[in-house]
Structures are given as C-alpha cells and as structure tokens.
Amino acid sequence: MEVSTLLWLTLAAIVISIAISYKFKSNIGIPAFVFAYIIGCWIQGYRVKEVVAGWPASTIFQLMTITMFFSFAVANETLPLLAKKMLYKVRKKAWLIPFMLLFIGAVIGACGAPPPAVNAILAVLTFTLAAPAGLNPYVCIVIVVFGGSIGTWFPWAVQGSVVTQTTEGWLAGLGETTAWKVVIAWIILTLVLFFITWIFFKGYKTRAIEMEEPPKFNDVQKKNLIIIAIVAVLVILPNLLKIFLPANAVIKKLSAVCDIQMLSLLGVLVCGLMKLGSEKDAIVKGVPWGTITQVGGVCTLMAVATKAGVVDFLASKLSDSVSFTMMLVILSLLGSFLSLFSGAINAVYPMLGTIAVSYASASGANPVPLLVAIAIGASATAVSPFSTGGAIMIASCPDKDIRDGLFNKALIMAIVAAALSAVLGLVGIYSI
Secondary structure, eight states, rough: OOHHHHHHHHHHHHHHHHHHHHHHHOTTTTHHHHHHHIIIISOOOOHHHHHHHHHHHHHHHHHHHHHHHHHHHHHHHHHHHHHHHHHHHTTTTTGGGGHHHHHHHHHHHHHOOHHHHHHHHHHIIIIIIITTTTTHHHHHIIIIGGGGGGGGTTTHHHHHHEEEHHHHSSSOOOHHHHHHHHHHHHHHHHHHHHHHHHHHGGGGGOOOOOOOOOOOHHHHHHHHHHHHHHHHHHHHHHHHHHHHTTTTTTHHHHHOOOOOHHHHHHHHHHHHTTTTSSSHIIIIIISSSHHHHHHHHHHHHHHHHHTHHHHHHHHHHHHOOOOHHHHHHHHHHHHHHHHTSOTHHHHHHHHHHHHHHHHHHHTTTTTHHHHHHHHHHHHHGSSSSTTTHHHHHHOOOOHHHHHHHHHHHHHHHHHHHHHHHHHHHHHTTOOO
C-alpha cells in the first residue's frame, strides 16, 4: 500500500482512538493497540511479534517501579502529612502561603507521587485552607494543577520518566537532557500563569490561615521518609559528583548502577519487609496500569506507522513547508488540543514525538526543543475539566460553591495555558 494512503489510515486510527476514549471514557491505549494490529498485520503483513516489538518496555518498567515504590508513602499518609507540616510552618505568613503550596506540589511530585495524587493532595489543602483565606479560585487552579506537576517532570518522577525513556528510544543519550529542559520550561509556564493570576486577582492579600497542628510522624512514616531520602541521595549525589569529577572511575560506576528503577525496586522490597504498607496494594493499586496501557498502546501504533514509513513521509513533507519556529508552535498547539480529550503526556508525547524526531532528521533541526514543545503543550490543557488533572481537581474540592464554578474556570485556564505554551515557542524558551 502507498505511504500516503497509510498516512491517512494512521491519522484515522488516531482520531478514532481519541473519539472512542472520549465518548466511552475508555483507555485510548486499547483502540490504539487494535489499530496497530490491523495496520501492521492485516494491511502491512507484519508478524504479530513485529507489532508487539513496538511496546516501550523500558518506559513501562520505569513507570511501574517508581510508582510502586512511592505508593507506600501515599497509602500510609507519609506524603500528605509532610505537605500539611510544610504548610503549617507558614500559616501565619499570609503572603508566603501560595508560594509554599507551589513548593509543596514540587516536593511531593519530585518524591515520586503520580500527578493525580499530587493534584488531590494539593486540592484538599488549597481549597480547604487557602481559598477560605481569600485566595482566588484561579490562583488555586494554577497551584493545584500546574504547581502540582512541577516535581513530576523530574527525570526520575512519573511524567519525567515518560519523557526520559521515550526520548531515549528515539535519541540515545538525550532522554534526561530533554526531561530537564521540560522542567525548566514548565516552571517558566507555571510562574508566568501564577504571577498573572496572583497579581490580577490580588493573591498578595491572602489572609493568614487557621489550621490545627498536624500530628507527628509515626514510626511507619518516619521509616518511609528515611527510605525515600536514601533512594533520593543515591540517585542524585553520584550524578552531581560526575559533573565535577567526570574522570573518577568510582563515581562513574556509582552513577551507572544507582538507577532510579532498580533502587525503587529495592525500596519496594525494603518497605514490604518492614511492613510499611501492603506490597500487594503497591502492585495492584499503586502502579498506574491505565497510564501504562495508554503509553504502550500509542507507542505501539506509532512504532507500526514508523516501520511502514508513514512518519518519515509526513516529516519530509513538513520539513519542506514549515519553519522550525512554526513547527514549535504547531506541535505545542496540537499537543494542547489532543490533551483536551486524552491522556495528556502519556498518549500525546509518544504520538507527536515520533513526528517531531523525523521532522528534525529531515530538516537538520535540533529535535529536543520540538519534544519540549510537545510535552508543555500536551500538559498545558491537563487543567481542562475533560482531562485528568482538571477532573481530579474539581472532584477533590470540598467546597460545593467553589466546586460548582471550577468547570468554566478550568476550561478558561486551559485555553490561556495553551496560548501561552505557543508563545513560549515563539520567544525561544523551548530552545534554552
């Protein structure tokens, strides 16, 4: 079959997969898997194992191990209690409260909690304590959804691991670099939105909050914090030392073997043996199997399309007619649009990233800024009430009067954030 016809078939498969996911509230990965099978085996004549080879094993493994490990700290209330203690420290310093909430989101996300868990924890704290103290709902939305994603972009965290491992599959050695650039771009996007809403809606007039002093960490929570701290040090320290002592053989070895995936598995074993939670729950409830299905299904479909030459064909057409800057804007806005109805970074990044890498290869451009544009654009509209972040925020808001008005506010914020993500591409932020 001609490549141009396969291109239209692939685009139709993507559109239908998104439509099925949105209409029936199903996982987009399932129809994507089915279309990968139909296009690969029935149309292209590939063997089933050739289609299955598109399954992103390294990405899935990292997602599974990290979320399994940190699910102990969510289930035994270690991370929620840590968040409450941090907020309690600034309860009388009203102007610091919004900034502390942003910082809390970054810390919890960097500790490995998945975005839905971070959003839920922040939503309860923000709408229960800060909103009654005068913090405008628009500022609350930025804190809960955008601030709640900062830490999750770190290379070892949930969203960061998707970027790191998926990018490594396309561009060996550039996965972690891309993830850190996404962190920088997301912080810029979040701070711009935060200060716009904070100034416009007078967030600086927030009153001091009233809250009871959180209880002390119990023995289980103390042990869990220590284990998390040990894993974090073993992951971060060797890599920092390698920057300053690149020729040291011991540090090179440590940075190579102290991998977040294997250390997380070791952490799961230790937490299970120390009875810090249920190992069964960590596997069954802690691992985001829905996210894994999304990533796996979309990656498999795009792998089939790449093998058939569809992605290279589309990229060559784009490289002849679209400038690099406009490509940044297009990918960002396209990612924003697709994320309104699907799994944001989990589904959109593998889908558009394949096109971005092929475009860069055909045009001689740097692929990293294109990938950063996709990640930021795709997550900018995660605040939409139709997407996971916005839906969880609304559901977690305990105040009915505030909750009733969040739907429209979240939708407006999604549109504003999508436009801002495109602007960041125009001004060169993604190329930093």
